[in-house]
Amino acid sequence: MTGTGSGTSGKGxxxxxxxxxxxxxxxxxxxxxxxxxxxxxxxxxxxxxxxxLYNNFASKAELVGAYLDARHEEWLGLYRARLERADGxxxxxxxxxxxxxxxxxSVYEQGFRGCGLLNAAAxxxxxxxxxxxxxRHKEEVERLIAGHLAELLxxxxxxxxxxxxxxxxxxxxxxxRAGLEGDGARVRRARTLAESLLDTL
Numbered sequence: 001m002t003g004t005g006s007g008t009s010g011k012g013x014x015x016x017x018x019x020x021x022x023x024x025x026x027x028x029x030x031x032x033x034x035x036x037x038x039x040x041x042x043x044x045x046x047x048x049x050x051x052x053l054y055n056n057f058a059s060k061a062e063l064v065g066a067y068l069d070a071r072h073e074e075w076l077g078l079y080r081a082r083l084e085r086a087d088g089x090x091x092x093x094x095x096x097x098x099x100x101x102x103x104x105x106s107v108y109e110q111g112f113r114g115c116g117l118l119n120a121a122a123x124x125x126x127x128x129x130x131x132x133x134x135x136r137h138k139e140e141v142e143r144l145i146a147g148h149l150a151e152l153l154x155x156x157x158x159x160x161x162x163x164x165x166x167x168x169x170x171x172x173x174x175x176x177r178a179g180l181e182g183d184g185a186r187v188r189r190a191r192t193l194a195e196s197l198l199d200t201l
Contacts, residue, residue, distance in 0.1 A: 021063070027045065090198050174189065174190035
């Protein structure tokens with residue numbers, strides 16, 4: 001999820017500075033935290049001049065926002081890939097869990113630290129726009145689960161919504177524990193629990 005490219009494309013050209021800056025920010029923000037990562041660290045890792053950063057981002061805050069947007073899109077990509085192989089709404093619910101498990105199984109230079117979006121949000125001020133980005137991501141995850149459950153339980157809309165909230169809480173709790181423990185075992189366990197719950201419907 002953080003990207004480990006060398007700065008070249010498949011045709012051997014260097015990637016655009018903006019892309020390299022985002023990749024470097026993703027690695028450092030995830031491994032070291034947003035507050036602890038300075039502009040100099042990011043530009044050095046990206047191999048660009050500091051002026052190049054400010055030509056692409058008005059401030060560090062704007063870079064953080066772009067990082068959060070990119071992580072959201074990255075997770076959606078994992079989910080959509082899983083959904084393409086899902087057979088029906090029950091499998092669609094589990095595709096959400098599988099996308100988080102895929103995230104946890106990705107290679108990290110300094111180990112798995114849980115949800116990068118939540119980690120960043122925890123460092124941001126209460127009214128920071130970045131926190132709103134993370135909130136919208138989590139709300140979208142719950143809506144995706146709810147949409148699949150609405151298909152699965154078309155005659156029980158209230159139950160579908162309550163169950164979606166329940167499963168979203170299960171998933172977030174699993175990610176928090178997985179981040180503390182440094183691997184995805186809790187996320188895989190949460191998927192098993194979700195599967196067992198779906199079997200009772």
